[in-house]
Amino acid sequence: MNAGPAGIGVVFSNVTKQYGKMTAVDGVSLDIRAGEFLTLLGPSGSGKTTLLMMLAGFQDISMGDILVGGASIAATPPEKRNFGMVFQGYALFPHMTVRKNIAYPLEIRHRPRAEIDARVDEMLEMVQLKGLADRHPHQLSGGQQQRVALARALSFSPRVLLLDEPLGALDRKLRAEVQDQLKDIHNRVGTTFIYVTHDQEEALTMSDRIVIMNRGRVVQVGSPIELYEKPRTVFAANFLGKSNFIRHEGRIFALRPEKIQVFAAGKGQGQNRLCGTVRSITYMGATLKLMVEVENHPTIEVHVPAWHSAEAFSESQAVELCWSNDAQVEVEGGDGDEAGARSA
């Protein structure tokens, strides 16, 4: 397939957005590489959508600048930025057929008819909707509408594709399927994908790099592995995956539930040990979730493989929790997010 021009890099330079006295985005600097799949991950109100809307041109920048391919786009109206965008809820044109929807950006650009037809067919094939070209959006399922939105946003070969929570309306199983398709399409077209979500699983499975945001600021940037294995703050450790926080001599260590081994009391072995009592056991299919109460410490969550261990534990059993030094990561508190972290 024709990949069109490859992706282009985007640089956020100290970008700030203020609504009156409220600061939605606070001095964000980011260097997005050409062709990468970058996810902006954060809870609602973290500024991720505002950041995307400023990039798309639907929100003004209060301070700072956004550079695309080295040139500022702060003064460029949205229609001149040449970014594809997939909206939350898809925002398909309800009065146009699937074919018309996908052809729209090409017709606006006055491309010749034959080229438009060929390109639309190519896009329909890419999103596997060939048989549905003459339907109207309301005749399609959510997953199909999502694919039309994607085809429409990519039909004019934009160098950057912006996606605003595009899977939010889909059910779980379909979402996993679409995630694979999105990743596959990203690999084929080579466009820079900038993806906004609050769903850590989506972020982990699709992204080349993830930007964790909180309260209008960037908390940490890195590959999914870096962020999961080496979170720098309590917030990052807690937002991407689950984590226990062990306090020791004024330092905080993040400890993932699956990196803890559980032994019967007195039989533990490992560099770090804690004695406790099993408070609850939840069968999760692949894993067992144990909530273990430890003296002078918040309850610790432990995940152990469920297979062959379902009968090994019982409630109020005395156990010893063990983990190696490399299982724990020292993190910074701050931001007052520790309180939330502890109770999680």
Added chain:
Amino acid sequence: MTARSSRFNPYWLLVAPAVLLVLALYVAPIVNVLLLSVTDPKPGFDNYAKIFQSDTVAGLLWRTVRLCLITTVAAVTLGYIVSYAMLHALSHVRRRMMSILLISFWISVLVRSFAWLMLLGHNGLVNDALLGLGLISEPLPLMRNELGVLIGMTEYMVPYAILPLLANMQGIDPRVSSASRSLGASHAQTFFRVFLPLTRPGIIAASLLVFISSLGFYVTPAILGGGKVQMIAEYISVQLLVTVRWGVAAMLATLMIASVLALMYVLNRFMKLSVVFGGATR
């Protein structure tokens, strides 16, 4: 259940007074009007033949339809602009615009027509202002003619056009317009290729509503037309009270009722009537 449904349900007695009232005070007189149109002065369709035979009646019908059509186009166009502005206004501004809109519903058509009389007359505010500015050398004939009637009717009908248009516009996902811009379309292209087509049901509903309501205008043409611009309602009144030709009056009334019902039927097909009077499109 089947046994019960065939028996008389006593609860119907509770609505009986209302039903009887409507039958006696509303349906019966209308049937009477229908009958009058084919029985007065003598049985037959002579009254209806006048539509084609009498120049006065034909001219009257044509004038009514023409003025109503122009009013519809003008009121819906202006209403569209106001609705569009309301849709994009900040919420507190929109609330204020909505109150002004509702207040205008409470001011009687008589008062409004007299107000226009003050504004449009030879020594009215408009002519005085234009003369004062030196834009014209003698007063423009703004009333006692069709122009005056049109100005009065249009002004009265604009709020009626706004309600269905605004309901329709508020039902459109604003992200659809943003999507169009992100795909490379300018403001104007987005408006003509996306927004305007999506407001088609609202435009049709508003047009039918304004047209139907305009057909019954009586006070405005009488006052601003100065007796020279007679529309169907005023003509019916004259037939009833002055020339006492009840048959002709009944025929015209029947014609009006029939056209209104037909238009309502069309309107209902494009937009549920409940939607026209507020609420969202879906």
